[in-house]
Amino acid sequence: MVKPKIDFTDALENLLARVWQVSGDHLDSGFIRKTGEAVIDVRTIYRNKGEKLKGEKIKRYSQSIDFSQRRYRAGYIASFGERHAYLTYHHFKKIENVDQAVIPEPQKGELTVTVIGAGAALELFGLCYYYNENKSRIRKLKINFIERTSDWQSDRDSMLEMIIKKAFLKLRIIKKDITINLAQDGIMPLSREYDSLAKSDIILIYNVLNEITFYHTKMVWKNIEYILKICDKRVLILLVEPSAKYTISRIQPVIDQLSRCAKTILKSDEEEFVFNSGPLRIECSDSNSLNFRLFTKSN
Numbered sequence: 001m002v003k004p005k006i007d008f009t010d011a012l013e014n015l016l017a018r019v020w021q022v023s024g025d026h027l028d029s030g031f032i033r034k035t036g037e038a039v040i041d042v043r044t045i046y047r048n049k050g051e052k053l054k055g056e057k058i059k060r061y062s063q064s065i066d067f068s069q070r071r072y073r074a075g076y077i078a079s080f081g082e083r084h085a086y087l088t089y090h091h092f093k094k095i096e097n098v099d100q101a102v103i104p105e106p107q108k109g110e111l112t113v114t115v116i117g118a119g120a121a122l123e124l125f126g127l128c129y130y131y132n133e134n135k136s137r138i139r140k141l142k143i144n145f146i147e148r149t150s151d152w153q154s155d156r157d158s159m160l161e162m163i164i165k166k167a168f169l170k171l172r173i174i175k176k177d178i179t180i181n182l183a184q185d186g187i188m189p190l191s192r193e194y195d196s197l198a199k200s201d202i203i204l205i206y207n208v209l210n211e212i213t214f215y216h217t218k219m220v221w222k223n224i225e226y227i228l229k230i231c232d233k234r235v236l237i238l239l240v241e242p243s244a245k246y247t248i249s250r251i252q253p254v255i256d257q258l259s260r261c262a263k264t265i266l267k268s269d270e271e272e273f274v275f276n277s278g279p280l281r282i283e284c285s286d287s288n289s290l291n292f293r294l295f296t297k298s299n
């Protein structure tokens with residue numbers, strides 16, 4: 001197996017520096033502290049998400065994260081960025097073991113991916129790594145980013161520039177940013193992007209359904225169903241949601257709808273991934289690395 005051409009954790013720090021708008025590529029101790037505080041807040045919101053909270057807690061921990069604030073975007077990227085980036089790779093490997101034929105093959109080196117609830121879209125890293133690990137199977141990646149918060153757009157552009165393009169030098173990227181709220185009727189804005197969406201080979205739904213309350217699941221499905229209906233070929237859907245205790249009611253209705261219209265290749269109720277081996281392993285021991293400075297207790 002070939003190791004990535006970049007040090008991912010370093011690149012993630014460069015991205016965080018952009019998100020915080022600091023000059024230079026690295027976070028000084030002040031920004032490490034601010035990022036660490038944001039990480040705690042983001043993780044606390046996740047732990048409490050969907051729970052019926054009382055009194056003070058309601059004020060502190062909202063039901064979804066306000067990603068228009070850069071501290072939450074930074075906290076999210078620092079908390080989950082590396083893991084989500086590597087998770088897609090492991091996800092593809094698991095599907096490959098079950099049925100390799102369902103994994104779309106790029107046509108003349110071209111693949112179209114639609115990312116629903118894109119955020120910084122770090123999950124693209126694992127996808128590109130899976131395809132281009134041994135040879136450059138994807139040479140042109142077309143991406144549709146579907147996202148509610150337009151504030152993510154520049155972070156996503158930075159992610160493409162500082163991570164994807166540096167790690168996969170031969171890759172050409174063509175992207176579309178589609179700003180819609182999945183909890184509202186998005187058919188008009190989605191239909192304006194008909195041609196790009198219809199070409200989707202893969203749809204990624206990573207860590208988004210848990211953000212949208214049960215009350216809106218019908219509308220979320222209406223939007224997703226529209227995309228599925230216009231796809232002009234077979235499409236592989238990868239869905240990953242965290243197993244937060246109280247959010248299953250937000251996720252299950254969409255999974256039920258999907259299983260009515262699609263063949264389930266692989267289903268796992270709950271699974272723990274540990275990134276401690278293989279080419280995509282998370283390194284925490286180097287005292288200069290971002291992970292060490294952010295997550296080691298003495299810091």
Ligand SMILES: C[S@@+](CC[C@H](N)C(=O)[O-])C[C@H]1O[C@@H](n2cnc3c(N)ncnc32)[C@H](O)[C@@H]1O
Nearest residue numbers: 084117118119147148181182183206207208211
């Ligand atoms: C937690 S982030 C996940 C980002 C990325 N997919 C990942 O796995 O790292 C969830 C994203 O979904 C977006 N989102 C939440 N509710 C949404 C909605 N109703 N419509 C569109 N996007 C939404 C959020 O703004 C956020 O960027």
